[in-house]
Amino acid sequence: MAVTFYYAPYSTAESTKAILAELEHGLPNPLATRIELSISAGDTRKPAYLSDVNPNGRVPAIVHDGVPIWESAAITMYLGETFGVRAGNDPHQSSLYPEPGPRRGEAMKWIVWTNTTLTVAGARLAAALPVGTPGAVEKGSQDEVSKDETARKNEEEIARGDLAKNLKVLDEALKERNYLLGDQYCLADTHVWTFVSWLSVMGVSTEEYLHLTEWLARVGARPALKDQ
Ligand SMILES: N[C@@H](CCC(=O)N[C@@H](CS)C(=O)NCC(=O)O)C(=O)O
Known part of the structure; x- marks a missing residue:
């Protein structure tokens, strides 16, 4: 599993949570591993999180194949392009995001x-x-x-x-x-x-x-x- 999703409950990360729920619906295995952080406990500002995941100290963030991606809009577009466009006519693949155009x-x-x-x-x-x-x-x-x-x-x-x-x-x-x-x-x-x-x-x-x-x-x- 190559996507790791960092979130805090009741935060902007709810958007990525919903995007993943749509993309994972009906799949035998989840696309992402979830890691819960606490904003009030300061998890989003710990040195390892700032250096390896999001230097802005915020959620949501994902890491895909070792590459950190943050900003919820960018994450939605990235996950849509990567996992949401139906390839060819495979009816088993989701078509939740439009093709280029x-x-x-x-x-x-x-x-x-x-x-x-x-x-x-x-x-x-x-x-x-x-x-x-x-x-x-x-x-x-x-x-x-x-x-x-x-x-x-x-x-x-x-x-x-x-x-x-x-x-x-x-x-x-x-x-x-x-x-x-x-x-x-x-x-x-x-x-x-x-x-x-x-x-x-x-x-x-x-x-x-x-x-x-x-x-x-x-x-x-x-x-x-x-x-x-
Ligand atoms: N523009 C960012 C905003 C993310 C954001 O502000 N997240 C808040 C939670 S809603 C956060 O992580 N705050 C951490 C903090 O305030 O320390 C996005 O859309 O991803």
Whole structure:
């Protein structure tokens, strides 16, 4: 087994966990060995982890054939390209990621948008929530910041407004289509789904976005994801 997956529970690593669940679904053996780390215990900042796995001291990260790959968007695209594209007409192989071409570009667009736009607003909200409330950054995390109550509330409001704009973009894109790329589910759906699901932990409601709400239920009901 050549892939090692480093994760911490309830972290950004949930995205890679879901991607692997989809790719491993129905396979006789898992694709990856899992290694659990504790952020609050400082595991992600231990010298060996920083030097051999991720110099940023964060999860998720994978090591494949000795090569460390970090950043959840890069990991999703890499695992999709490596394990998710059906080779030839083999019906036993999964086709969870598009072949090179415009559809691949669309998948990349949503994966990168999730990390650079949606999640940036979500991370600002997490950092603005008082430590200890659901979804707030963990105590001891490098993202923990202290601020006075007025500044905190202000930042929370701006972040919630930005998230609402982003969710509307997603809702519009899902109008008249079952999945982000059309009729066929792909790992871009998995990736975006994990981050939108994370937002609900912080009390961000998606109920007013009808298409998005239906899509969340559709993706969440997939056999590989429903017990996540
Ligand atoms: N941009 C990175 C963000 C990863 C990230 O921020 N991970 C957090 C957990 S949600 C982490 O590992 N934090 C460790 C720490 O704060 O010490 C990605 O998408 O992979």
